[in-house]
Amino acid sequence: MRKLTSIVSYPERGEGGNNRYRGNCSPKLIEDLIGFFKPQEICDYMCGSGTTRDAAQKCGIKSHIYDLHSGFDLLNSEIRERPQFIFWHPPYWDIIKYSDVMYKASEVESKYGYDPRKFDLSRIQDWDKFVEVMNYAMMKQFAALEKGGRMAVLMGDIKKKGKLYSMLSEIIKPGTAENILIKAQYNCFSDNTQYSGSFIPILHEYVLIVRKDNPLMIPIITTKKLELDIRDMHGATWRDIVAAVLEDEGRSVPLSVLYEKIEPYKKARQNQWWKEKVRQTLQLYPEHFESTQRGMWQLKRAVA
Numbered sequence: 001m002r003k004l005t006s007i008v009s010y011p012e013r014g015e016g017g018n019n020r021y022r023g024n025c026s027p028k029l030i031e032d033l034i035g036f037f038k039p040q041e042i043c044d045y046m047c048g049s050g051t052t053r054d055a056a057q058k059c060g061i062k063s064h065i066y067d068l069h070s071g072f073d074l075l076n077s078e079i080r081e082r083p084q085f086i087f088w089h090p091p092y093w094d095i096i097k098y099s100d101v102m103y104k105a106s107e108v109e110s111k112y113g114y115d116p117r118k119f120d121l122s123r124i125q126d127w128d129k130f131v132e133v134m135n136y137a138m139m140k141q142f143a144a145l146e147k148g149g150r151m152a153v154l155m156g157d158i159k160k161k162g163k164l165y166s167m168l169s170e171i172i173k174p175g176t177a178e179n180i181l182i183k184a185q186y187n188c189f190s191d192n193t194q195y196s197g198s199f200i201p202i203l204h205e206y207v208l209i210v211r212k213d214n215p216l217m218i219p220i221i222t223t224k225k226l227e228l229d230i231r232d233m234h235g236a237t238w239r240d241i242v243a244a245v246l247e248d249e250g251r252s253v254p255l256s257v258l259y260e261k262i263e264p265y266k267k268a269r270q271n272q273w274w275k276e277k278v279r280q281t282l283q284l285y286p287e288h289f290e291s292t293q294r295g296m297w298q299l300k301r302a303v304a
């Protein structure tokens, strides 16, 4: 019996599910979760190739598995169980598409009467929309749990055009956060991709484990996206603000421009001597600010 630790690694995938179903996971992870938490049953509402069913069978427990490809849409279908343990392995945003790639949408439509492409999380193009839908699916599953029940959510990070899209960071976290496991990733889709020097290949995924301790009151951790002006921001010093204005201007400017760009903001409104502060700051940091002629200032470029 393997011991479950905060880092899990399964170089040999193991038997169960289908390793040709893209984005499938190792049954060993699910076996280890079952072995550790000892649920009597396990549910998986995005079961893909059925890895959870096979892992449960091996561990001698019952499973309830569903997927969009076989008549169950987590966004609109009813969850019939009150699960004790849910294993959830959502799509990695749009990196691997499922409907009409792993299975034919037309076949699902003729069999179950809906076009799966409309509800497939992997077909949501916009990241923020994906996060919104993922979070709805998270809360729907969490709401169905019995008291003491758990969800283990297997997720990855996605990097596109130099930007990180982290499912773990942005997923809503209801209940008691119990563990975050790091799972080493093998044979992943991106292994054959040649990256430029500035890309750190992602070789791990995460398993977030949350527990429902209270049936009525659910603590929630959620992310909020904001854009703040540095001139209104707590923690920004006069040096940061003067440097930011000069950096934004990208040229030598008269003091009047600095005043004009700073006056309307909190930093200036909270200090009646703000003009003096601007002038003092320019003098205090000769390593950052230089005067090109009387009353004209620019940011000193860092030496390359």
Ligand SMILES: C[S@@+](CC[C@H](N)C(=O)[O-])C[C@H]1O[C@@H](n2cnc3c(N)ncnc32)[C@H](O)[C@@H]1O
Pocket: 017, 018, 021, 022, 023, 024, 025, 026, 045, 046, 047, 048, 049, 050, 051, 052, 066, 067, 068, 069, 072, 073, 074, 075, 089, 090, 091, 092, 098, 099, 119, 120, 121, 122
């Ligand atoms: C990463 S795969 C799961 C792989 C699975 N753990 C395995 O080992 O084969 C994600 C699955 O989510 C399913 N899916 C996407 N949107 C869904 C929805 N709205 N309702 C139910 N399943 C959905 C896809 O069809 C796909 O099979």
